[in-house]
Amino acid sequence: MTFYLIGIDGGGTSCRAAVALPDGRILGRGKAGAANILTDPETALQNITDAARAAFEDAGLDPAGITASRAILGVAGHNVGDAVHYVKRRLPFAVADIESDGLIALQGALGYKDGAVAILGTGTIYIAREGDAVSYIGGWGFTIGDHGSGARIGHALLQESLLAYDGIHEGSAVTDSVLSEFNNDPRDVVDFARLAKPGEFGRYAPRVFDHAEHGDPVGLRLIKAAATTVDEALDVVVSRGSRTICLLGGLAPLYRRWLAERHQPLFVEAEADALTGAVALAAARFGSRPEVSA
């Protein structure tokens, strides 16, 4: 019986899918909305299915084949509690494994070589592989983790806007921009924040980087504080042996110049993207390509 492989790269902002032959050759790609299985599993499930369907359509394949396919999903928040089991039971695929966004990104970025990836997007997670040892650092989600993430930077900006409104901290152009967006009414900021998902906070992060680059004092303070959290996590990665680090995620290009001098010589570019990594893992685990261990 014919079957296809599916790779899924699910993040807090969008979810991408690729459909491939059993040997891992990619036939088509598709995209849908956010897939954060921890904060919103129902939406994640819908978007995973939508992205897979879009990939089948992109490849000119009948989406009915989705139910016979074998999938590797890399998702943010994978390492947290029961959400994985809940989502896994409800996936539309014949066989599926849920892995961290870190693992599929590492597979894409480094192949089977040693090293680490720092995923700096709506969330943050660090994954290091040295020989057979794979270790995860961070990635605990927005509520009490994901330091330095876009969601945390956006959250910090909204906080600073209220502190500026109250005269507790000095405001600046970037906090002014938030307050005017919310009609200079802090209650509107609070009402937004109370219901905001990580991705909604994260949409403010590029604005903070942009203002920091132009010398805005609040922007500078927030980005330096966020970069410190990333550098602290990278120190752990280095202490575990990694000498090659690939910065990934939407904020990676914005972050690089703000990170500590001691880490700059370690940074390398990715060989391929996380979606390609997910397909490679699917081919090794469920397809016709033998698993290659490090």
Next chain:
Amino acid sequence: MTFYLIGIDGGGTSCRAAVALPDGRILGRGKAGAANILTDPETALQNITDAARAAFEDAGLDPAGITASRAILGVAGHNVGDAVHYVKRRLPFAVADIESDGLIALQGALGYKDGAVAILGTGTIYIAREGDAVSYIGGWGFTIGDHGSGARIGHALLQESLLAYDGIHEGSAVTDSVLSEFNNDPRDVVDFARLAKPGEFGRYAPRVFDHAEHGDPVGLRLIKAAATTVDEALDVVVSRGSRTICLLGGLAPLYRRWLAERHQPLFVEAEADALTGAVALAAARFGSRPEVSA
């Protein structure tokens, strides 16, 4: 027709009520669970009603009189959006006004004198009155405000426990105590935090103060950071003219020694509690006692 006055002091940890004669003389008091109208309005409504009923029973009055009574409620989060209107429409009283926990506390602590109160409990809010001018600082709720609050301190402790688990920050006895409480499994910490209400985070705050007092390095760092946020807010209070500050709330006695030297001479003890302040406001506004302005 006979009616009673009701004063309500609703907080993130508990809700207290007093029933009084139209001249403000208190007849009975009662207590129920948390009343945070912002984060959990349904529970707040239930606990407000339960506390009022307990006060009537304490006074030997028929609780049926609640529906004819006139109430002032001081609640955490009062200054935020539509939650006030939602709760106000559903209260069981004949007439009611919702005020901030800050205002009823100030009324109780200072009477009609000038000065300010800093409410340091599950949440934080500062309220200053100088002549006719009343100003609020902070009090925006847990999500993006309430710096220095018990909820924020507890939240910070859980964060530090995960950072210690990952080796990103040094751990200590206080982070060890959290990790062992959660079976040394960070996923259990995350699962708890994801669903925790501000009061549930806040229950960890006394533990942090206790460890700080014994020199625990993480406890010291978190309490010093929290005290800085309180001192920053007190600077604003002072800049608006207050020379008398009353520290209130469950964390007030724990906080005092950690606050800046420059603020120590300003601190005074409260004349009466917030519940008495709520009854006094009810007597002035709805009762037989004329309103006294500053």
